[in-house]
Amino acid sequence: MKFRNFKMVDYVVYGRGCFAQLDEILAPRRTEGQPMVFLLDHHFEHNEAFKATIPLRGNDELVIADVTHEPKTSYVDEITNMLKSKFGKVSGIIGIGGGSAMDLAKAVAIMMTNEGLAQEYQGYDLVKNKAVYKVGIPTISGTGAEVSRTCVLTGPTKKLGMNSDFTPFDQIVLDPELIKGVPKNQNFYTGMDCYIHCIESLDGTFLNTFSQSYGEKALAMCREVYLEKDQWDEHSDELLMMASYAGGMSIAYSQVGVAHAVSYGLSYLLGTKHGIGNCIVFNHLQEYYPEGVAEFHRMVDKHQIHIPKGVCANLSEEQFDTMIDVSLGMKLLWENALGADWEQKIDRAKLRALYGKL
Ligand code: NAD
Ligand code: ZN
Numbered sequence: 001m002k003f004r005n006f007k008m009v010d011y012v013v014y015g016r017g018c019f020a021q022l023d024e025i026l027a028p029r030r031t032e033g034q035p036m037v038f039l040l041d042h043h044f045e046h047n048e049a050f051k052a053t054i055p056l057r058g059n060d061e062l063v064i065a066d067v068t069h070e071p072k073t074s075y076v077d078e079i080t081n082m083l084k085s086k087f088g089k090v091s092g093i094i095g096i097g098g099g100s101a102m103d104l105a106k107a108v109a110i111m112m113t114n115e116g117l118a119q120e121y122q123g124y125d126l127v128k129n130k131a132v133y134k135v136g137i138p139t140i141s142g143t144g145a146e147v148s149r150t151c152v153l154t155g156p157t158k159k160l161g162m163n164s165d166f167t168p169f170d171q172i173v174l175d176p177e178l179i180k181g182v183p184k185n186q187n188f189y190t191g192m193d194c195y196i197h198c199i200e201s202l203d204g205t206f207l208n209t210f211s212q213s214y215g216e217k218a219l220a221m222c223r224e225v226y227l228e229k230d231q232w233d234e235h236s237d238e239l240l241m242m243a244s245y246a247g248g249m250s251i252a253y254s255q256v257g258v259a260h261a262v263s264y265g266l267s268y269l270l271g272t273k274h275g276i277g278n279c280i281v282f283n284h285l286q287e288y289y290p291e292g293v294a295e296f297h298r299m300v301d302k303h304q305i306h307i308p309k310g311v312c313a314n315l316s317e318e319q320f321d322t323m324i325d326v327s328l329g330m331k332l333l334w335e336n337a338l339g340a341d342w343e344q345k346i347d348r349a350k351l352r353a354l355y356g357k358l
Helices: 018-029 073-087 099-111 184-202 209-228 234-252 258-270 274-282 290-303 317-328 331-338 348-357
Strands: 011-014 036-041 061-065 092-097 133-138 152-154 159-163 171-174
Touching: 011 018, 018 092, 018 133, 018 171, 036 099, 061 073, 061 099, 073 099, 073 152, 092 099, 099 133, 099 152, 099 159, 159 258, 171 234, 184 209, 184 234, 184 258, 184 274, 184 290, 209 234, 209 290, 258 274, 258 317, 258 331, 258 348, 274 290, 317 348
Parallel strands: 011 171, 036 061, 036 092, 092 133, 133 171
Antiparallel strands: 152 159
Protein backbone atom coordinates (compact mmCIF):
# COMPACT_ATOMS: atom_id res chain seq x y z
CA MET A 1 0.00 0.00 0.00
CA LYS A 2 1.38 3.37 -0.99
CA PHE A 3 0.09 6.35 0.97
CA ARG A 4 -0.44 9.69 -0.60
CA ASN A 5 1.94 12.40 0.48
CA PHE A 6 0.08 15.55 -0.35
CA LYS A 7 1.06 19.16 -0.45
CA MET A 8 -0.97 21.56 1.63
CA VAL A 9 -1.43 25.31 1.80
CA ASP A 10 1.64 26.89 3.42
CA TYR A 11 0.12 29.76 5.40
CA VAL A 12 -3.36 30.35 6.77
CA VAL A 13 -4.66 33.47 8.43
CA TYR A 14 -8.14 33.30 9.93
CA GLY A 15 -10.25 35.92 11.66
CA ARG A 16 -12.87 38.59 11.18
CA GLY A 17 -11.09 41.56 9.61
CA CYS A 18 -7.85 39.69 8.81
CA PHE A 19 -8.07 40.84 5.17
CA ALA A 20 -6.56 44.10 6.49
CA GLN A 21 -3.29 42.21 7.04
CA LEU A 22 -2.91 41.39 3.35
CA ASP A 23 -0.52 44.28 2.65
CA GLU A 24 1.82 43.11 5.39
CA ILE A 25 1.56 39.49 4.25
CA LEU A 26 2.43 40.37 0.65
CA ALA A 27 5.29 42.78 1.42
CA PRO A 28 8.10 40.19 1.77
CA ARG A 29 6.88 38.40 -1.38
CA ARG A 30 7.28 41.38 -3.65
CA THR A 31 10.07 41.55 -6.19
CA GLU A 32 11.13 44.98 -7.43
CA GLY A 33 9.36 45.91 -10.66
CA GLN A 34 7.13 42.83 -10.68
CA PRO A 35 3.52 43.50 -9.70
CA MET A 36 1.14 41.64 -7.47
CA VAL A 37 -1.90 40.82 -9.58
CA PHE A 38 -5.28 40.80 -7.88
CA LEU A 39 -7.88 38.71 -9.69
CA LEU A 40 -11.11 40.06 -8.28
CA ASP A 41 -14.49 38.33 -8.67
CA HIS A 42 -16.66 40.57 -10.89
CA HIS A 43 -19.24 40.72 -8.09
CA PHE A 44 -17.01 43.41 -6.54
CA GLU A 45 -16.32 45.30 -9.77
CA HIS A 46 -18.29 48.37 -8.72
CA ASN A 47 -17.80 48.04 -4.97
CA GLU A 48 -15.46 51.01 -4.56
CA ALA A 49 -15.35 50.71 -0.77
CA PHE A 50 -14.08 47.14 -0.96
CA LYS A 51 -11.72 47.86 -3.83
CA ALA A 52 -10.16 50.65 -1.76
CA THR A 53 -9.11 48.05 0.84
CA ILE A 54 -7.12 46.00 -1.69
CA PRO A 55 -3.45 46.82 -1.07
CA LEU A 56 -2.37 47.94 -4.56
CA ARG A 57 1.24 49.16 -4.57
CA GLY A 58 3.55 50.35 -7.36
CA ASN A 59 2.63 48.72 -10.67
CA ASP A 60 0.19 46.22 -9.12
CA GLU A 61 -2.64 45.19 -11.39
CA LEU A 62 -6.31 44.70 -10.55
CA VAL A 63 -7.97 42.31 -13.00
CA ILE A 64 -11.71 41.83 -12.84
CA ALA A 65 -12.39 38.11 -13.18
CA ASP A 66 -15.48 37.42 -15.25
CA VAL A 67 -17.06 34.45 -13.48
CA THR A 68 -20.30 34.44 -15.47
CA HIS A 69 -19.13 31.01 -16.58
CA GLU A 70 -16.94 28.69 -14.60
CA PRO A 71 -13.29 29.10 -15.64
CA LYS A 72 -12.28 27.92 -19.10
CA THR A 73 -8.75 27.05 -20.12
CA SER A 74 -9.02 29.70 -22.87
CA TYR A 75 -9.74 32.37 -20.23
CA VAL A 76 -6.72 31.26 -18.20
CA ASP A 77 -4.56 31.59 -21.35
CA GLU A 78 -6.02 35.01 -22.12
CA ILE A 79 -5.20 36.44 -18.68
CA THR A 80 -1.77 34.77 -18.60
CA ASN A 81 -0.83 36.13 -22.03
CA MET A 82 -2.00 39.60 -21.08
CA LEU A 83 0.15 39.54 -17.91
CA LYS A 84 3.18 38.08 -19.68
CA SER A 85 3.09 40.68 -22.43
CA LYS A 86 2.43 43.58 -20.07
CA PHE A 87 4.87 42.69 -17.26
CA GLY A 88 6.99 39.71 -18.26
CA LYS A 89 7.09 38.42 -14.70
CA VAL A 90 4.83 39.03 -11.72
CA SER A 91 5.44 38.74 -7.97
CA GLY A 92 2.22 36.88 -7.34
CA ILE A 93 -1.42 36.23 -8.14
CA ILE A 94 -4.12 36.86 -5.55
CA GLY A 95 -7.55 35.38 -6.23
CA ILE A 96 -10.39 37.09 -4.37
CA GLY A 97 -13.85 35.58 -4.85
CA GLY A 98 -15.73 32.32 -4.97
CA GLY A 99 -14.39 28.98 -6.16
CA SER A 100 -14.26 30.25 -9.75
CA ALA A 101 -12.03 33.25 -9.02
CA MET A 102 -9.80 31.19 -6.73
CA ASP A 103 -9.40 28.42 -9.31
CA LEU A 104 -8.64 30.98 -11.98
CA ALA A 105 -5.92 32.46 -9.76
CA LYS A 106 -4.33 29.05 -9.19
CA ALA A 107 -4.37 28.28 -12.91
CA VAL A 108 -2.93 31.65 -13.98
CA ALA A 109 -0.19 31.37 -11.32
CA ILE A 110 0.74 27.98 -12.79
CA MET A 111 0.67 29.16 -16.39
CA MET A 112 2.95 32.13 -15.60
CA THR A 113 5.81 29.62 -15.23
CA ASN A 114 4.72 26.76 -17.49
CA GLU A 115 4.94 26.70 -21.28
CA GLY A 116 2.08 26.15 -23.68
CA LEU A 117 -1.67 26.16 -23.11
CA ALA A 118 -3.64 25.60 -19.92
CA GLN A 119 -5.47 22.66 -21.51
CA GLU A 120 -2.18 20.72 -21.64
CA TYR A 121 -2.12 20.59 -17.84
CA GLN A 122 -5.65 19.32 -17.22
CA GLY A 123 -5.02 16.03 -15.49
CA TYR A 124 -2.87 14.57 -12.74
CA ASP A 125 0.68 15.75 -12.00
CA LEU A 126 1.29 17.25 -15.43
CA VAL A 127 2.50 20.63 -14.17
CA LYS A 128 6.29 20.83 -14.55
CA ASN A 129 7.39 24.04 -12.87
CA LYS A 130 6.55 25.66 -9.55
CA ALA A 131 3.90 28.35 -9.96
CA VAL A 132 4.39 31.97 -8.98
CA TYR A 133 3.39 32.91 -5.43
CA LYS A 134 -0.38 32.62 -5.08
CA VAL A 135 -2.95 33.62 -2.51
CA GLY A 136 -6.60 32.53 -2.19
CA ILE A 137 -9.19 34.70 -0.48
CA PRO A 138 -12.73 33.27 -0.45
CA THR A 139 -15.74 35.56 -0.60
CA ILE A 140 -18.19 32.63 -0.68
CA SER A 141 -17.56 29.46 1.29
CA GLY A 142 -18.27 25.86 0.46
CA THR A 143 -16.17 24.63 -2.44
CA GLY A 144 -13.00 23.98 -0.44
CA ALA A 145 -11.08 25.41 -3.43
CA GLU A 146 -9.06 27.40 -0.89
CA VAL A 147 -7.36 24.20 0.32
CA SER A 148 -7.51 21.79 -2.60
CA ARG A 149 -4.74 20.59 -4.89
CA THR A 150 -6.76 21.24 -8.02
CA CYS A 151 -8.29 24.07 -10.00
CA VAL A 152 -11.26 22.93 -12.03
CA LEU A 153 -11.21 24.07 -15.66
CA THR A 154 -13.35 23.47 -18.69
CA GLY A 155 -11.19 22.85 -21.73
CA PRO A 156 -11.92 22.00 -25.35
CA THR A 157 -12.15 18.29 -24.67
CA LYS A 158 -12.73 17.89 -20.94
CA LYS A 159 -13.68 19.43 -17.65
CA LEU A 160 -10.81 18.59 -15.37
CA GLY A 161 -8.52 20.38 -12.98
CA MET A 162 -4.78 20.84 -12.90
CA ASN A 163 -4.17 18.42 -10.04
CA SER A 164 -0.61 18.84 -8.84
CA ASP A 165 1.64 19.62 -5.91
CA PHE A 166 2.16 23.04 -7.47
CA THR A 167 -1.55 23.84 -7.37
CA PRO A 168 -2.34 24.57 -3.68
CA PHE A 169 -2.11 28.17 -2.57
CA ASP A 170 0.97 29.44 -0.72
CA GLN A 171 -1.30 31.52 1.48
CA ILE A 172 -5.00 31.72 2.21
CA VAL A 173 -6.84 34.52 3.96
CA LEU A 174 -10.01 33.38 5.70
CA ASP A 175 -11.96 36.44 6.75
CA PRO A 176 -15.62 35.65 7.56
CA GLU A 177 -16.49 39.32 7.05
CA LEU A 178 -15.94 38.83 3.30
CA ILE A 179 -18.69 36.24 2.90
CA LYS A 180 -21.27 38.34 4.70
CA GLY A 181 -24.47 38.85 2.76
CA VAL A 182 -24.05 36.30 -0.03
CA PRO A 183 -27.60 35.96 -1.47
CA LYS A 184 -29.62 33.12 0.04
CA ASN A 185 -29.74 30.82 -2.98
CA GLN A 186 -26.07 31.22 -3.90
CA ASN A 187 -25.09 30.71 -0.27
CA PHE A 188 -27.13 27.52 -0.17
CA TYR A 189 -25.85 26.05 -3.44
CA THR A 190 -22.21 26.67 -2.53
CA GLY A 191 -22.81 25.59 1.10
CA MET A 192 -24.35 22.36 -0.17
CA ASP A 193 -21.21 21.73 -2.20
CA CYS A 194 -19.50 21.47 1.18
CA TYR A 195 -22.28 19.32 2.65
CA ILE A 196 -22.10 16.96 -0.35
CA HIS A 197 -18.29 16.79 -0.12
CA CYS A 198 -18.73 15.55 3.46
CA ILE A 199 -21.39 12.96 2.63
CA GLU A 200 -19.44 11.64 -0.34
CA SER A 201 -16.18 11.52 1.56
CA LEU A 202 -17.63 9.92 4.71
CA ASP A 203 -19.59 7.36 2.72
CA GLY A 204 -16.71 6.59 0.34
CA THR A 205 -14.45 3.57 0.21
CA PHE A 206 -11.32 5.76 0.30
CA LEU A 207 -12.13 7.04 3.78
CA ASN A 208 -9.43 6.97 6.43
CA THR A 209 -9.33 8.51 9.91
CA PHE A 210 -7.58 11.66 8.67
CA SER A 211 -10.33 12.28 6.19
CA GLN A 212 -13.09 11.23 8.57
CA SER A 213 -11.99 13.60 11.33
CA TYR A 214 -12.29 16.62 9.03
CA GLY A 215 -15.42 15.33 7.29
CA GLU A 216 -17.36 14.76 10.50
CA LYS A 217 -16.48 18.19 11.85
CA ALA A 218 -17.40 19.88 8.58
CA LEU A 219 -20.69 17.97 8.44
CA ALA A 220 -21.54 18.99 12.00
CA MET A 221 -20.88 22.64 11.12
CA CYS A 222 -23.07 22.39 8.00
CA ARG A 223 -25.86 20.93 10.12
CA GLU A 224 -25.54 23.70 12.68
CA VAL A 225 -25.72 26.35 9.99
CA TYR A 226 -28.45 24.90 7.78
CA LEU A 227 -30.60 22.94 10.24
CA GLU A 228 -30.08 23.97 13.83
CA LYS A 229 -29.80 27.74 13.64
CA ASP A 230 -32.99 29.72 13.21
CA GLN A 231 -31.34 32.77 11.77
CA TRP A 232 -28.28 33.48 9.71
CA ASP A 233 -25.80 35.48 11.78
CA GLU A 234 -22.09 36.31 11.92
CA HIS A 235 -21.34 33.00 13.56
CA SER A 236 -23.02 31.21 10.62
CA ASP A 237 -20.49 32.81 8.27
CA GLU A 238 -17.65 31.74 10.56
CA LEU A 239 -18.94 28.17 10.74
CA LEU A 240 -19.49 27.89 7.00
CA MET A 241 -16.04 29.27 6.26
CA MET A 242 -14.43 26.64 8.47
CA ALA A 243 -16.77 23.91 7.20
CA SER A 244 -15.56 24.65 3.68
CA TYR A 245 -11.95 24.41 4.82
CA ALA A 246 -12.48 21.16 6.75
CA GLY A 247 -14.62 19.67 3.97
CA GLY A 248 -11.82 20.43 1.52
CA MET A 249 -9.29 18.80 3.86
CA SER A 250 -11.52 15.76 4.11
CA ILE A 251 -11.63 15.19 0.35
CA ALA A 252 -7.90 15.91 0.08
CA TYR A 253 -7.31 12.44 1.46
CA SER A 254 -10.37 10.74 0.01
CA GLN A 255 -12.51 11.74 -2.96
CA VAL A 256 -15.96 12.96 -3.85
CA GLY A 257 -18.58 10.57 -5.20
CA VAL A 258 -21.72 10.03 -7.26
CA ALA A 259 -23.18 13.56 -7.10
CA HIS A 260 -19.95 15.08 -8.38
CA ALA A 261 -19.38 12.39 -11.02
CA VAL A 262 -22.87 12.98 -12.42
CA SER A 263 -22.90 16.75 -12.08
CA TYR A 264 -19.63 17.06 -14.01
CA GLY A 265 -21.53 15.68 -17.02
CA LEU A 266 -24.24 18.30 -16.59
CA SER A 267 -21.83 21.17 -16.29
CA TYR A 268 -19.73 19.99 -19.21
CA LEU A 269 -22.72 19.82 -21.54
CA LEU A 270 -25.02 22.51 -20.20
CA GLY A 271 -22.66 24.81 -18.31
CA THR A 272 -24.62 24.15 -15.10
CA LYS A 273 -22.69 25.68 -12.21
CA HIS A 274 -21.00 23.41 -9.73
CA GLY A 275 -23.03 24.17 -6.59
CA ILE A 276 -26.48 24.13 -8.15
CA GLY A 277 -25.51 21.18 -10.37
CA ASN A 278 -24.59 19.13 -7.33
CA CYS A 279 -27.93 20.03 -5.72
CA ILE A 280 -29.86 19.05 -8.88
CA VAL A 281 -28.16 15.65 -8.87
CA PHE A 282 -28.03 15.00 -5.12
CA ASN A 283 -31.80 15.58 -4.97
CA HIS A 284 -32.19 12.20 -6.77
CA LEU A 285 -29.49 10.10 -5.11
CA GLN A 286 -31.56 8.32 -2.45
CA GLU A 287 -30.27 5.00 -3.70
CA TYR A 288 -26.66 5.93 -2.95
CA TYR A 289 -26.91 8.29 0.03
CA PRO A 290 -30.33 7.70 1.66
CA GLU A 291 -29.71 9.57 4.92
CA GLY A 292 -27.79 12.42 3.33
CA VAL A 293 -30.48 12.98 0.71
CA ALA A 294 -33.26 12.93 3.34
CA GLU A 295 -31.36 15.52 5.38
CA PHE A 296 -30.68 17.57 2.25
CA HIS A 297 -34.45 17.66 1.59
CA ARG A 298 -35.00 18.97 5.14
CA MET A 299 -32.49 21.74 4.53
CA VAL A 300 -34.06 22.64 1.18
CA ASP A 301 -37.48 22.86 2.85
CA LYS A 302 -36.27 24.85 5.82
CA HIS A 303 -34.58 27.45 3.62
CA GLN A 304 -37.21 27.30 0.88
CA ILE A 305 -34.67 26.84 -1.87
CA HIS A 306 -35.69 26.16 -5.42
CA ILE A 307 -33.87 23.16 -6.88
CA PRO A 308 -34.42 23.10 -10.65
CA LYS A 309 -35.99 20.00 -12.19
CA GLY A 310 -36.34 18.85 -15.77
CA VAL A 311 -32.98 20.25 -16.87
CA CYS A 312 -32.42 17.29 -19.20
CA ALA A 313 -35.97 17.22 -20.54
CA ASN A 314 -35.17 18.30 -24.09
CA LEU A 315 -31.82 16.68 -24.68
CA SER A 316 -30.99 14.35 -27.54
CA GLU A 317 -29.61 10.83 -27.04
CA GLU A 318 -26.29 12.10 -28.33
CA GLN A 319 -26.22 14.71 -25.60
CA PHE A 320 -27.08 12.10 -22.96
CA ASP A 321 -24.18 10.06 -24.31
CA THR A 322 -21.82 13.00 -23.91
CA MET A 323 -22.81 13.44 -20.28
CA ILE A 324 -22.48 9.73 -19.62
CA ASP A 325 -18.99 9.71 -21.20
CA VAL A 326 -17.88 12.64 -19.03
CA SER A 327 -19.32 11.05 -15.93
CA LEU A 328 -17.82 7.59 -16.48
CA GLY A 329 -14.48 9.28 -17.11
CA MET A 330 -14.41 10.29 -13.43
CA LYS A 331 -13.01 6.91 -12.46
CA LEU A 332 -11.61 7.83 -9.06
CA LEU A 333 -14.93 9.31 -7.99
CA TRP A 334 -16.82 6.16 -8.95
CA GLU A 335 -14.25 3.98 -7.31
CA ASN A 336 -14.51 5.97 -4.10
CA ALA A 337 -18.31 5.83 -4.22
CA LEU A 338 -18.88 2.22 -5.23
CA GLY A 339 -15.62 0.37 -4.63
CA ALA A 340 -12.94 -1.18 -6.83
CA ASP A 341 -15.59 -3.15 -8.76
CA TRP A 342 -17.56 0.02 -9.57
CA GLU A 343 -17.78 -0.90 -13.26
CA GLN A 344 -20.01 -3.81 -12.29
CA LYS A 345 -22.31 -1.50 -10.33
CA ILE A 346 -22.88 1.42 -12.67
CA ASP A 347 -23.44 1.27 -16.40
CA ARG A 348 -24.62 3.51 -19.20
CA ALA A 349 -28.26 2.45 -18.87
CA LYS A 350 -28.33 3.30 -15.17
CA LEU A 351 -26.74 6.65 -15.79
CA ARG A 352 -29.10 7.35 -18.69
CA ALA A 353 -32.04 6.73 -16.35
CA LEU A 354 -30.54 8.99 -13.68
CA TYR A 355 -29.83 11.85 -16.12
CA GLY A 356 -33.35 11.44 -17.46
CA LYS A 357 -34.76 12.16 -13.98
CA LEU A 358 -32.84 15.40 -13.52
P1 NAD B 1 -18.61 31.04 -8.02
O1 NAD B 1 -17.20 31.32 -7.71
O2 NAD B 1 -18.91 30.55 -9.40
O3 NAD B 1 -19.47 32.33 -7.70
C1 NAD B 1 -20.88 32.30 -7.77
C2 NAD B 1 -21.45 33.71 -7.83
O4 NAD B 1 -21.30 34.40 -6.59
C3 NAD B 1 -20.76 34.56 -8.87
O5 NAD B 1 -21.74 35.28 -9.56
C4 NAD B 1 -19.91 35.52 -8.04
O6 NAD B 1 -19.69 36.73 -8.71
C5 NAD B 1 -20.76 35.70 -6.83
N1 NAD B 1 -20.09 36.15 -5.59
C6 NAD B 1 -18.81 35.96 -5.17
N2 NAD B 1 -18.60 36.47 -3.94
C7 NAD B 1 -19.78 37.01 -3.56
C8 NAD B 1 -20.21 37.70 -2.38
N3 NAD B 1 -19.40 37.90 -1.33
N4 NAD B 1 -21.50 38.12 -2.35
C9 NAD B 1 -22.35 37.88 -3.37
N5 NAD B 1 -22.00 37.24 -4.50
C10 NAD B 1 -20.73 36.81 -4.59
O7 NAD B 1 -19.24 29.99 -7.00
P2 NAD B 1 -18.64 28.92 -6.02
O8 NAD B 1 -19.73 27.99 -5.72
O9 NAD B 1 -17.89 29.54 -4.89
O10 NAD B 1 -17.53 28.19 -6.89
C11 NAD B 1 -17.83 27.30 -7.92
C12 NAD B 1 -16.56 27.06 -8.68
O11 NAD B 1 -15.61 26.42 -7.84
C13 NAD B 1 -16.73 26.17 -9.89
O12 NAD B 1 -15.96 26.69 -10.95
C14 NAD B 1 -16.18 24.83 -9.44
O13 NAD B 1 -15.67 24.06 -10.49
C15 NAD B 1 -15.09 25.27 -8.50
N6 NAD B 1 -14.75 24.28 -7.49
C16 NAD B 1 -13.43 24.07 -7.27
C17 NAD B 1 -13.02 23.16 -6.33
C18 NAD B 1 -11.56 22.94 -6.13
O14 NAD B 1 -11.19 22.08 -5.36
N7 NAD B 1 -10.70 23.67 -6.76
C19 NAD B 1 -13.95 22.46 -5.57
C20 NAD B 1 -15.30 22.70 -5.80
C21 NAD B 1 -15.69 23.64 -6.77
ZN1 ZN C 1 -17.71 20.13 -5.09
